[in-house]
Amino acid sequence: MLLGDNRYVDTEQKLNILADSSKFDLACACKFKDEPGRMRGGEGRWIYPAALPDGRKVFLLKTLQSNVCVNDCSYCPFNQSRDLRRCTISPDDMAETFMKLYRANRVSGLFLSSGVHSNADQTMAGMLGTVELLRKRHQFKGFVHLKVIPGASAGAIEQAVRLATRVSVNIEAPNADRLEKLTSKKRFHQDIISAMRTISEVRGERGKAAKQTSQFVVGAAGETDKEIVLATDLLYEKFRLERVYFSAYQNFELSDGGLDKNLFAEMPTKSKRSADEIFVREHRLYQVDFLLRRYGFGRDDIYFDKNGRLSLENDPKMVWAKKHPEFFPVDPNRAERFELLRVPGIGPIGASRIIKARRVKKIQTPDELRQLGVRGKTAAGFLKLAGLKLF
């Protein structure tokens, strides 16, 4: 028994039921489907490794306060029409359980979401109650990611921003038309975008307050990559989001119900790609996200095919480089940082190291570049280096 105390057996059983509800809501990493970032920790069904934006790897208790839900999101195996065991954990039990795991050094933070068991504010009240207990009664000062329920009031959002380290409203789809294909209960502008705007405003007023993230479900609404990329760029621009995450729409294996083969029945034909392709697509979206946030790329630098899809074969930076032969070769001894960052194989760290190293000594050999963290084989065709053919 992970929690090691009879008092917690009921809560442990509830957590086991709720674990299925959160297992694909990763919001933490750019991973292919079999990589460790998608898997639970070995010590419990609710403990997950997660990469924080600063690169640290932490273990989070990741669960729902409740998997009772009145909503009908077609991509979600826990929508109102599904026949499965439902339960709710009280704020007291959730806070106590978390602190027990925290004191045992099994988790360092909490990722808390919930099904919508009544209206948005009543649902938020349960989650906020948990975090309030953690902060006040238990004096927990560590990481808490709190999902904000679409349609929550400004008061509930203000409290979430005050209590949590990070808050998020899942946008799910890139526009109102696409969201309409997924649910009849969530309104794109009134419930989701408005909550994001409120978070952004409250953060602005409070200065050092919780950071905001969001997440798309990829491939469930027949949306194109182009729609997701444009919406992502707008979210960064309008609401100063810290990160946007992408979660490939996939099949779910429910522990008490077996594999649900009908889950994808309503998927639009156009969006049906093989299971592997959907993960490559998710990976490409993460690559675009990095280009937008850290490489100085703009939305116009991202190329799509005539159907609005990113290339599955080449990463988006390589696609840009191949479309701009006039930009190359780049001289690593003279180029500006933004020029170095356009070279496939050179990332932000490699670019910084090149700029620092060349102040001391001209970079002349492939080995010198390799030592600076440049992916030599990829960069070779795009760099000019004292007449040498690289690698």
Ligand code: SF4
């Ligand atoms: S609101 Fe939608 S996504 Fe969230 S638990 Fe309910 S059905 Fe699932």
